[in-house]
Amino acid sequence: MKPRVGVLALQGGFAAHAAILQNLGARVDEIRTAEQLASVDALVMPGGESTTMSMLLERSELLEPLSERLNAGMGVLGTCAGMILLAVEVVDGRADQHSLGLVDITVRRNAYGTQIESFEADIGVDGFETPFHAVFIRAPAVERVGPTVEVLARHGSRPVLCRSGRAMVAAFHPELSGDERLHARFLADL
Ligand code: GLN
Numbered sequence: 001m002k003p004r005v006g007v008l009a010l011q012g013g014f015a016a017h018a019a020i021l022q023n024l025g026a027r028v029d030e031i032r033t034a035e036q037l038a039s040v041d042a043l044v045m046p047g048g049e050s051t052t053m054s055m056l057l058e059r060s061e062l063l064e065p066l067s068e069r070l071n072a073g074m075g076v077l078g079t080c081a082g083m084i085l086l087a088v089e090v091v092d093g094r095a096d097q098h099s100l101g102l103v104d105i106t107v108r109r110n111a112y113g114t115q116i117e118s119f120e121a122d123i124g125v126d127g128f129e130t131p132f133h134a135v136f137i138r139a140p141a142v143e144r145v146g147p148t149v150e151v152l153a154r155h156g157s158r159p160v161l162c163r164s165g166r167a168m169v170a171a172f173h174p175e176l177s178g179d180e181r182l183h184a185r186f187l188a189d190l
Contacts, residue, residue: 003190006031006040010056012048012081016175020183034065042075042190045082047137047173050090050109053081054098063098070102075166077186083169084109084140091143103164104146107171111141120177125153125161128181134160134172142171166190 005021007014009030018028021044031037043066045053057063070076070086078086089106090099112119117138122131134155142159145151152168153161160171161182166189174182 002027003042003187004029004040005187005190006037006043008043008045008053008082010060010062011053012046013079013173013175014044014046017044017046017077017079017183020175020180021187024180024184024187026187031062032060034060034062037062037065037069042186043069043077044186045076045078045085046175047080047082050081050084051094051097053085054094054096057085058098063100067100070100070167073166075186075190076102076168077183078103078167078169079173079175080137080139080171083107083171086167086169087140088146089144103162103167103169104148105142105159105162105164105169106144107140108143109140110138111143112136112139121155123153123155123160123172125182127152127185132174132179132181133177134170134174135176136160136172139171 005026007018087107091108149164151159
């Protein structure tokens with residue numbers, strides 16, 4: 001059976017995720033309501049702007065149902081702003097920005113200085129035979145990793161891809177480099 005994967009489509013780069021997942025054979029739904037969320041087996045939370053996404057989650061009355069699904073063990077892939085929303089602790093966030101608190105990491109928003117706000121790098125990922133080309137856009141830095149979190153990739157010494165239970169979070173944009181391996185792994189783990 002094809003997994004039914006939702007892509008949170010309130011804001012940000014959801015379309016590229018949806019295209020890759022479809023290409024990999026998943027059935028993909030754009031998620032904007034609690035009703036839509038209830039019908040999928042797993043979710044991608046894309047990059048964008050975490051403060052805006054937080055506000056839109058609240059307005060769409062998705063915060064609670066999403067939190068419930070996540071705590072019940074739904075598979076989730078969070079990239080960039082999605083990673084920020086899933087983190088237990090956010091540094092340099094807006095005071096009113098919500099955290100779903102699923103992955104025990106501390107992330108600092110926009111941690112890379114203005115000169116290298118956006119950059120690309122080839123990173124080694126646990127289990128991949130060749131490097132993955134990672135695109136970082138105003139990326140968050142992971143400053144602390146709790147004992148339940150496994151680091152799957154680093155850039156320099158900084159963790160940039162982590163897994164915790166059924167959640168995988170990336171500081172970069174895996175949907176932008178024409179490499180489907182990360183999404184394939186996410187689907188394989190469901
Ligand atoms: N800087 C953004 C934020 O704080 C994240 C950037 C991104 O998702 N590419 O949400």
